[in-house]
Amino acid sequence: MDYKEKDFIQLLNQNQKIIHKVCNLYMNWQEDKEDLFQEITLQAWKAYSQFRGEAKFSTWLYRVALNTAITFFRKDKKNAFIDTVSEMPELTVPMDRDPIEDKTKAMYEAIAALSKIDKAIVMLYLEDYSYAEISEIIGITANNIAVKMNRIKVKLREATLKNFERI
Structure with missing residues (x-):
């Protein structure tokens, strides 16, 4: 594991509550929250090389997490987001x-x-x-x-x- 991976993992561990908050805000079911958590982590890792440190990591991670959450189900029509609050x-x-x-x-x-x-x-x-x-x-x-x-x-x-x- 190189220093870039170690830095990313350390920063992600320190800020993972951000991802949990976004997942809880946008998903109703535990399985969906876990899927979104993994997707946000993957997208953050893919984009990490572009993180320049001009903003705080937490601010950058919020942006990645929110953008990922908003577009998460648009990618796969089979998993179209259903607002289950109204169906409860x-x-x-x-x-x-x-x-x-x-x-x-x-x-x-x-x-x-x-x-x-x-x-x-x-x-x-x-x-x-x-x-x-x-x-x-x-x-x-x-x-x-x-x-x-x-x-x-x-x-x-x-x-x-x-x-x-x-x-």
């Missing part, structure tokens, strides 16, 4: 419900219904990345991120209220 059966909730837990569930349902790009922006925003950092990862201007984030907040507010009323 209604869960029976006990009578002593926790309103905070209900609001949290409603928010997660609203996030799950967002487009893939909007999910990525929300995830990075919740990770406390600045608009400039999100811009660098997603590949659109910081101003565009700010506009999208404002629109996403409105969508989430409306969808969360709607989902919460349903719960």
